[in-house]
Amino acid sequence: MNSTTLFGPDDAPVSTSVAKKKSQSKASKSAPKSEPASKARDISVAEFFEKNRHMLGFDSPTKAILMAVKEAVDNSLDACEEAAILPDIRVEISAVNDRHYLVCIEDNGPGIPDTQIGKIFGKLLYGSKFHKLSQSRGQQGIGISAAGMYGKLTTGKPVKVISKTRRGRPVETVLSIDSLRNKPEIHAQEEVVWEGRKHGTRVEIEMEAIYKKGTRSVDMYLKQTAIANPHLTLTYLDPGGQEVVYERNTQSKPPETVDIKPHPHGVELGRLITMLKETNARSISGFLQEEFCRVGPTLAKRIIAEAGHGLTPKSYPTRTAKEQASHLHRAIQATRISSPPSDCIAPIGEELLLKGLEKELAADFYVTATRPPAVYRGNPFQIEVGIAYGKPGGVGLEVTDSGRIQKKSKAERATEELVANADEPARILRFANRVPLLYQQAGCAITKSIIGTNWRSYGLSQPKGSVPVAPMAIMVHIASVWVPFTSESKEAIAAYDEIIAEVKRALQEAGRKLGIYIRKGKRLKREFDKREYIEKYIPHIGIALQEILDLDDPARDQTVEILEDVLHRSRKF
């Protein structure tokens, strides 16, 4: 492949060999070499995503900078969580020139051994989170390497990583991805002096980008990350030199979660056959108990009896015939098995969620709801919802340094004010495993659930097939051991029926409480209107009484005062 480039002429000699198990062919020698199919060859996964980088979210310079920050911060948070460290993350973005920005993300995580740095930052589809079922932000092993690939593609510059493990010394690695081979290329790796952090990782990527504020900006992503991660202290230095610090709300780390084994009901026949072939278990009974959750000896026995067709608890897994596997699969589906354990997922929790919303969203009323864990395709998940309602006055204005009051720009307001105006559709804040999702709102199961909920019954207006129109922000969080994203860029959640149903139930719970508040507010408003109406006439009554009873002015004023007092005491507030 040395002589060919991605877009180059495709006449490289072919050197492929099929792994034949039992080839009985005699025709292979007579196959003419000039057949079109013989030009076929391997496509490196990095080449594939370089050419299709819009699938990873790197399709515009505005979005690219957000994607890079997101991938790095997600990794930092995951690393801290796994090592039981309270995360302290610093994000810096600075302009190199008018088209290029330098993006730096630094954490106090456990650090990365230098032998691993190349693959983690310079190889797509490499990681520790794909092969297990656990609640983590990353799951694909693509993100941060894709960010580095985009940086190299647009600026030609490599990625710089400094990392220090607890027992190691700080090592700086300069690397880039060789996309024709999907392999890291290490340009330099050496010990350096790194002040400040006892352990942690710093990654620097230069890239072509456009930096903007607004609803889908880095600023917004970081603000929402702070809401969903109340145990995080986050410092952000923006290209203008402004520093924002989000201090942690709590000293307690999220509850530890455990990895789980797949639930029997979520495993398809083809996967079951592969598992039977690859298992270390020496009996079907052992196989069922070891490879799945929620299966004990009794249940295993029952499943095997149900399967029949010569299967006994002692049958050897790797010798199971395809036909038997099919019966085993049917037996599993027909057997009642309890839901997967829920200690594999950790929601944010109502208390911290409320704290986070109150801190970052200015509103009159807050409500949250948390559903019990549920299951889709064998994967446990849990839904949390938070609503912030009502907009305190005076927003949209700020006092400048020179003392003048001025209106904030639309983008600034969008970033700072997460609650919609009264005549706008409610703002939606979507989170998956504590990561804010900013793009592809329309294609997301969360949005579909919000649209599918009847908000009119809670006293809100809702155009047909739309999000409710109200001064409101709706936050929805899905925590799961495997979040089903619709694309590699992880921007929207696939519309599984079970997920939509759970989100709706959570919204209804929160909605009912909101409805009570809104109706109370409407009653108050009516009372207030009546009182104001009566108050308007009291002075006129005073004047009339003055004329009828021939009062002097002080007596008239006193009468008015008494009347007002009576009114206030007689009304219910």
Next chain:
Amino acid sequence: MNSTTLFGPDDAPVSTSVAKKKSQSKASKSAPKSEPASKARDISVAEFFEKNRHMLGFDSPTKAILMAVKEAVDNSLDACEEAAILPDIRVEISAVNDRHYLVCIEDNGPGIPDTQIGKIFGKLLYGSKFHKLSQSRGQQGIGISAAGMYGKLTTGKPVKVISKTRRGRPVETVLSIDSLRNKPEIHAQEEVVWEGRKHGTRVEIEMEAIYKKGTRSVDMYLKQTAIANPHLTLTYLDPGGQEVVYERNTQSKPPETVDIKPHPHGVELGRLITMLKETNARSISGFLQEEFCRVGPTLAKRIIAEAGHGLTPKSYPTRTAKEQASHLHRAIQATRISSPPSDCIAPIGEELLLKGLEKELAADFYVTATRPPAVYRGNPFQIEVGIAYGKPGGVGLEVTDSGRIQKKSKAERATEELVANADEPARILRFANRVPLLYQQAGCAITKSIIGTNWRSYGLSQPKGSVPVAPMAIMVHIASVWVPFTSESKEAIAAYDEIIAEVKRALQEAGRKLGIYIRKGKRLKREFDKREYIEKYIPHIGIALQEILDLDDPARDQTVEILEDVLHRSRKF
């Protein structure tokens, strides 16, 4: 990796080594082995897509069957086109049991050498179309292997392929994909007797599926495929045993297209650096001329002079410094270079498009428009549009075998009638390189362009932000050397500005002609109404004249006849 499964415990021993170029590290030995990152490992691309199969379009049993047919038919058409064969394709779907279907696609293509069959049908990211810029249906090297993977996952059954090349003998291969390793597993390969085809390929996949008629069905896909490929004869045997034949409209094959080299303006800095490193050219001047289209000796000289910084036409490409490459990149962008050649793309053509529309869409009026080729990100593309307007009466009814007239079901009508009803949004038929796109309509650049066009000025009603409401079907075809799909499932086109602008221009061209027809129709309608109105009163005038002039009945009737004749001759139609 032997002992671990996709969902299994992740404690396999790590055996990774980073390709260090200049490692000066001493810290590597002190790195503790228990660091979280050390659990990381490679993810096979097949495992990745098996777990994320919704990204490939295999997320529901209804959609899976369509995807499988689509991928196989696309491959067949591409193979025939490359080998200059008039395609004759047969699709058969039959029910195996209530959940499983057998999908068979057979073509008269050039056949596939048996050594290639394994990789083509049993390995993701393998193919002949990714590494070149040419107009083909496939481009990713994923599709057909993914269909086989889904079949295996849901039924445990392998894929069966029979293929015969012109000079070879028919060979049957039974294979499946080993998704943990992304490698084909050949279960059997042997010579067989295959009647009927002199050369060609037949693929059989059994899969879990739900078979439905309707707007996003196999039936619809095949019908639209016939419209966009007038040189194709297509036979379809559905699970109910009904056979439909789409005969070809033309004996002439689509014009041959050539592969092109990338256009200099579409190449990013990082890619330029890689190309400089990987080229065989021995001078920068030669490099520019050999690796790109539209660069001759004079232009190469001008670009190199503009770049400066020590670069001369004779500089050795692989010794170009990164800094120089950056200046070369800037010089390329600053130089006027003519658009890429357009013989790399072949639109359907107005005549054949019109024929296809008239044959498959029952309507009163047809119009087409073809734009000249344009360029996005260095890739040539061309837009064609066809509109079918007006619905002839009597649709929605059919005569049964027993002679009764009955209403067709909604799904049947949706499949058979591609023109919308008068009170419905216009039907949109989207095509990319002659392949119908049936899913993700809302997220597609074509739909965005239709919504962004002002249809009111052509006499149609159009709700704000919506598709026009009219008895109409709008067909849009994009032909390109690289279609930018939004996901691996190739269902929607990314919204590049250049593409949206071109689609709109084509729609406007067709729209203007439609507007003339509609206005003429409206005038006709007014005339017709007036005539009908007068005709209504002529018999009364006859009676009145009879009374006044004392006519007998025959004289009265004759008078009425003469009056009607005068009316018809006096009006303009």
